[in-house]
Amino acid sequence: MYKLLRTHSGIGLLSICLAVAGCKVPAMMSSTENKAAPGTYGNNPDTTTNMSVIEWRNFFTDRNLVNLIDTALKNNQEMLITLQEVEIARNDIRSRHAALLPTVNARAGIGVEKVGRYTSQGAGDATTEIAPGKEFPDPLMDYNVGVYANWEVDIWNKLHNAKKAAVTRYLSTVEGKNFMVTNLIAEVSNSYYELLALDNQLAIVRQNIDLQKNALEIVKVQKEATRVTELAVQKFQAEVLNSQSLEFDILQKTKETENRINFLLGRYPQEITRDKSSFLNAMPPAVNTGIPSQLMANRPDIKKAELELMAAKLDVKVARAEFYPSFGISAGLGFQAFKPSYLVKFPESLLYSLAGDLAGPLINRNAIKAEFYNANARQLQAMYNYERTILNAYFEVSSQLSNISNLEKSYDLKSKQVDALTRSIDISNDLFKSARADYLEVLMTQRDALESKRELIETKKQELNAVVNIYRNLGGGWK
Template sequence: MKKQIILYTVCLAAMMSSCHIYKSYDRPEVDTQGLYRDPVSDNDTLASDTTNMGNLPWEQVFTDPQLQALIRLGLEQNTDLQSAIQNVKAAEAGLMSARLAYAPSLAIAPQGGVSHLEGSKRSWTYTLPISASWEVDLFGKLLNSKRGAKVALLQSKAYKQAVQTQVIATIANCYYTLLMLDKQLAITEETSIIWDKSIETMRSMKEAGMVNEAAIVQSEANSYMIKASIPDLKQQIRETENSLSLVLKEAPQKIKRGTLEEQKLPEVLNSGVPIQLLANRPDVKAAEMSLAGAYYSTNQARSAFYPQISITGTLGWTNSVTGMPIFDVPKMIMSALGTLTQPLFYRGANLAKLKTAKAQQEIAALNFQQSILNAGSEVSNALYQYQAANEKTIQREKQINSLEKSVEYTQQLLTLGTSTYLEVLTAQQSLLSAQLSGISDEFQRIQAVVNLYHALGGGRTE
């Protein structure tokens, strides 16, 4: 008999080990080689850096004091971030509950009563029991529940970090958008004033017979076109301020800010080695924790096929036996019971739950892999955006310099009578368009830095 018990125990242990009920989650193999594309070559992948820009504190990336004040306010008040913080607290409570499941549950249920028979005295009976119940976790049900609660906490923390990085990037992009619009508005208003002066000059030249009325009318039409674009720019500024106020959880208001020329951002952008995305990107970390949680849910579904063992006991005092009082002095009562519950008629339901858990685990694995690819794509896009913006800025500066000279020359020629008003109008319109595009190019370069910092998980720590 003893040999049979030993044999059953060995078989049971082998069966449990083959089902991996007690095995902890292991990260799957992920190929991150060549995850980033080189911004210059279409065929080569980006060489790995020894550092990662995403590890820099956000204060070192965004040095504008007014922008820093806005980011701090957003980190304190943003609704999405505050909700993520509450999710972390809820996950912490869930982990505490899973850990306490290992401890016995205690309960006290005092009972009392009075009975009276005709011709006899009233008799009082009472029972003061303290009962305890303890589930023996031989098949990993509680263990996998605790591990699942732990990774759920890690996932909620990673999600909170992801929201935090998004808040920082959103505030920075809105702030720099305002600076871009401010400069475009200033140039447009300045051009409008210059154009008005040109019209006055043309009117004087008309009196001298140098230009005709058509030139003045055409110039006035272009002046009105420039003036009409000013309300659009002001509307964009107002809407961007309102959007930023919402991110800050503030009523729509004017945003205090600096100028585009004052901004200083890192010139050297280090993306780090691709494997660092697994540690730095909060959304990748959250996706992996989701996979780990699905793994432990599958283990829990497996444990449902095995018996559930529980031990219950009662300790207390009573002055009644079989419901009738016999002594006034209370007597101690004790009881202990062990139960083993083996599912017999729930196998189909348990099997369906296991299949569902496995399918959800496969979905989580696919999402994890896709999150890494998404991260690499975002980093590649930001690197190329920065490279393209730099190249455009160089060429745009040359274009603006040439157009400034063109405006100056055509105005001089018009005064001398060797140029037409159409050439002057064309040169002035081309210059304004190039100046506005140059501001947009500078904004795109700054935006690329913000996007790369966000893509590398920058700002994830306090």
């Protein structure tokens, strides 16, 4: 009767504990992310053709650039670091999966115990014989060998949700790697076009130096003929020196750009193989943007943000499950005796155990509440980051479309400007020789022509970079 009452009281106490543990569990916050996007990119015509589906080896036609990108994707240290982050996330999945399975350990041990004779155990051992005429040894040795297991039954899906969150974060790191690929391709390409632009600017500056030196010799001859003063000679000399100084500035920028490309390729400085002659004739690929909703599937950073939001939602479920009691099962099987020879005696030395327990928080719930509220806050952060990433992607494409359109118009006008100023150089020289133009007009014409040619090259570089950037902004390069 006493045992029955004790059993009922234990069950009642356990029920009270579980009721207290399960009450007042905070509700999960419901949040719905905004995935809406405009139907088109402003005035851009509605089309489903999207240039991001083009594989990067086919998008870039310059074989030298293709080789540089291929080397960067293999050797870039930041890319290799990102790949290790993917591996870390993959190992986290294994860790979360292992938590779902029982833990089984083998154990063997030896110990010694000496109890006082005037204790209940010592008095009992003194009066008990293990065999006729044989008392318990004093001190008492303890030998054991066995297998022990523990398993937490995932009754609230806490462990399963934690594993799902780990899988989702692994997938987000893969998308992060893909986003790294698109950025790396764009960075190498933009630096390569900058290098070509500097090469062409250097060639123009050197041509201009030769032209200015010829003009300087003419001015010197005219000074000897008293047609001009020493002031004109010094003005022309200063212009030559200024152009020569500009040449070294371009050489320094060229070196820095080469070093930047080599750094992206993960190698020490070496010459960048390139074709310097075809820069101004390079035709960028046709721009086809598709529709904004395609960004959701093509942009790795959007997919990464979406996966991080999914993982954050699972984290909230895991944190909420901490309020509920956990159910664990433990078991053991082995042999135990105070003498090694007795270990093999069966069933006298057999040891086994099986127990189940429910454990839940009763008093110290503040820490669990804090983690739950933090998980909710991180979920909101992930949702806002997802919405911001979509918004940012749309504006990046929209801005580059406007940039490409304006650069095309600007390039056409600058080409006409260069043609006009190139013709004006010959005209100003002829007028100066016939004393119908001032030397300052010749100087200004040469200076304007040089500046317009440099601006034309800079505009061509910006035009090529804009196409590369919109290819990246649309999600191209990683597929």
